[in-house]
Amino acid sequence: MNTDEIVRRSKRTVLIVEDELVNQQLLGFILRGSYNVIFAKNGQEAIDILHSEEYRVSMILLDILMPVMDGITFLRLAAEDERIHSIPIIVLTSDNEMELEAFQLGAMDFIKKPYDMPDIILARVRRIIEFVEDREIIKDVEHDPLTRLYNRSFFFEYSRRLMDSEKERSFDMLAVDVDRFRIANEVYGRAFGDQVLCTLADGIRQILQENMGIGCRADADLFYILIEHGADLNAILERIRGCVRDGEHQSILRIRMGAYCQIGTDHPVGWYAEAAGSACDSIRGNYQTDVMVYDEALHQRELMNERLIADVDTAIEERQFIVYFQPKYAVQGDRPVLVSAEALVRWIHPELGFVSPGAFIPLFEENGLISKVDNYVWREAARQLCVWKKQYGLNLQVSVNVSRKDLFNSSLCDLLRDIVSENCLTMDDLVLEVTESAYSQDTAQMLQAVNALRDAGFKIEMDDFGSGYSSLNMLCLMPIDALKIDMKFVRNIVTSKTGYRIVELVVEMARALNVPTIVEGVEDQEQYELVRRVGCDVVQGYYFSKPVDAAGFEKLIEKEMEQRG
Amino acid sequence: MLTVETLRDYGANVKEGLGRCLNSEAFYLKMVRLGLSDENFEKLRTSVEKKDAVAAFEAAHALKGSIGNLALTPIFNPVCELVELLRGKKEMVDTGTLVETILSEREKLCKLDA
Known part of the structure; x- marks a missing residue:
């Protein structure tokens, strides 16, 4: 006997709700060979038994006319009761006129009095229990267990069926997602995250009821909704947000929506869902816009992204990525001294020409390809630094960017160490820039990875400080050797007193932590004077030089050597 | 002494009644005795005396189910007639000799069991 068979044959429990002893005993006698049988004398007793959860009841046989609580009242209450409504009910009656009302209230079948022969009663009970159990299994398979919305694959299937049967109507596909859900989950715990998802699903259910649509939880915090075209998308988002906003901590979450309007039949439903x-x-991360409709521009951008992703390996092989260097000057002495350079990647694509780093770096950070590019840049930068050291004998550092994704690589430390030794450098020569936002997710793991790099002798600069959501407390925990203040602060330093004061405070704070500060994005004399006055140690920006290729940087080295005499 | 034979002679549809009891004579006879002691017979008598049509209907309706299941035809048939006469009635109607028939047929069986 296989497992399915064992489960099928295990005895189910049938509850007989009947006040007449003869009828009760007779049914019990018929069913006892195949089922565990329990009795209640009226609807109230039945509810008490079902609520006690002492028994897992697979079927209720229900008389209609009973004292205390009759069968019709029981049916009404059962329909509203989560613990009872999924249990199938067969009504026992000698009156035909009760049938319609009982069916409308959820009864699945009837057994007439006087009863049919036992074989017929047994067959009916068995058939309905099997049917309902199968239905429950199907329900479980097609629904997300947490939110009870459909899961992705059944949603796609039912969406297609809905559209096939409603050909004269057009539909919109919506995607609803929560910003920073993973962080909220980490900070407030899994139970909070689950609560948010359930609340969000309740909001979506309301929308579905009002708009005759269907919805699903597709993945983690991503939901899809199919509704008839024409609804006000902003109003829908606002309704869903309203549900979530009521809960504790939930105001920290931002819910955004994407839409593909009037979906067609050219693609599978999943394609439109992905487009939304x-x-x-x-x-x-764009706080100006909460609803975005998929359009041609977005489509073109996606095609471009796919192209870039497809071309990355060739680009590395064919050395299409060029490393540029932007100088960093120590500014607190008599004159600015060239001390370092940040290695920055540029992509000269044979067909597309210059590809902006803004077009491919965030894309590759998202899908993990950034590690390939980073690896390439680290090697190129180290190789170039080795050449300069031999050529000029100058003490110069080069900093390279280490993406969040790289920090998950358990062999990162060995890899960087190899690059350093292969190019006759020391750990001090190749400085690692880790962006602030890398620390705010998976904090413990990030700390561990950064500590391992420092233990190996590498110097760590915290990049983009002040651009994200890092807490000041995190600064105390972070193992860093320099703080790189985000260029957004520099823009405010001239125009606003507060902006100036903030930079001053950050510098003071860094000094208290015994960490030097680097300011990037310094573009003109005025900004330069101010950042120097507040005490920044190192300055990087167009004021000194834009990022330049190796040949361009050599000119800066030569100029520096001339000044040093 | 109540037996399957005496019930058959009395007019019960023994084949049907026994069939519902998985052909267990002992269980069938036990159920018949339980059915004859049903308090709804007494409730029927008193509610008719008090001209309470609703209570009389309830008692007759309950008996229709149990006596029908036992296939005690001589009682079942007048019970069915009575149920239809009283259905939906707020005031007592003329039930003729139906109640007496029901009670006397029940009495007849009880005596057989004595």
Whole structure:
């Protein structure tokens, strides 16, 4: 006997709700050979038994006319009761006129009095229990267990069926996502995250009821909704947000929506859902826009992204990535001294020409390809630094960017160590820039990875400080050797007193922590004077030089050597 | 002494009644005795005396189910007639000799069991 068979044959429990002893005993006698049988004399007793959860009841046989609580009242209460409504009910009656009302209230079948022969009663009970159990299994398979919305694959299937049967109507596909959900989950715990998802699903259910649509939880915090075209998308998002906003801590979450309007039949439903998802992703972190409709521009951008992803390996092989260097000057002495350079990648594509780093770096950070590019840049930068050291004998550092994704690589430390030794450098020569936002997710793991790099002798600069959501407390925990203040602060330093004061405070704080400060994005004399006055140690920006290729940087080295005499 | 034979002679549809009891004579006879002691017979008598049509209907309706299941035809048939006469009635109607028939047929069986 296989497992399915064992489960099928295990005895189910049938509850007989009947006040007449003869009828009760007779049914019990018929069913006892195949089922565990329990009895209640009226509807109230039945409810008490079902609520006690002492028994897992697979079927209720229900008389209609009973004292205390009759069968019709029981049916009404059962329909509203989560613990009872999924249990199938067969009504026992000698009156035909009760049938319609009982069916409308959820009864699945009837057994007439006087009873049919036992074989017929047994067959009916067995058939309905099997049917309902199968239905429950199907329900479990097609629904997300947490939110009870459909899961992705059944949603796609039912969406297609809905559209096939409603050909004269047009539909919109919506994607709803939560910004920073993973962080909220980490900070407030899994139970909070689950609560948010359930609340969000409740909001979506309301929308579905009002708009005759269907919805699903597609993945983690991503939901899809199919509704008839024409609804006000902003109003829908606002309704869903309203549900979530009521809960504790939930106001910290931002919910955004992407849409593909009037979906067609050219692609599978999943394609339109992904398009809505892309539209939704395109406004991640963009606080100006909450609803984005998929359009031709977005489509073109996606095609471009796919192209860039497809071309990355060839680009590395054919050395299409060029490393540029932007100088960093120590500014607190008598004159600015060239001390370092940040290695920055540029992509000269044979067909597309210059590809902006803004077009491919965030894309590759998202899908993990950034590690390939980083690896390439580290090697190129180290090789170039080795050449300069031999050529000029100058003490110069080069800093390279280490992406969050790289920090998950358990062999990162060995890899960087190899690059350093292969190019006759020391750990001090190759400085690692880790962006602030890398620390704010998976904090413990990031700390561990950065500590391992420092233990190996590498120097760590915290990049983009002040651009994200890092807490000041995190600064105390972070193992860093320099703080790189985000260029956004520099823009405010001239125009606003507060902006100036903030930079001053950050510098003071860094000094208290015994960490030097680097300011990037310094573009003109005025900014330069101010950042120097507040005490920044190192300055990087167009004021000194834009990022330049190796030949361009050599000119800066030569100029520096001339000044040193 | 109540037996399957005496029930058959009395007019019960023994084949049907026994069939519902998985052909267990002992269980069938036990159920018949339980059915004859049903308090709804007494409730029927008193509610008719008090001209309470609703209570009389309830008692007759309950008996229709149990006596029908036992296939005690001589009682079942007048019970069915009575149920239809009283259905939906707020005031007592003329039930003729139906109640007496029901009670006397029940009495007849009880005596057989004595």
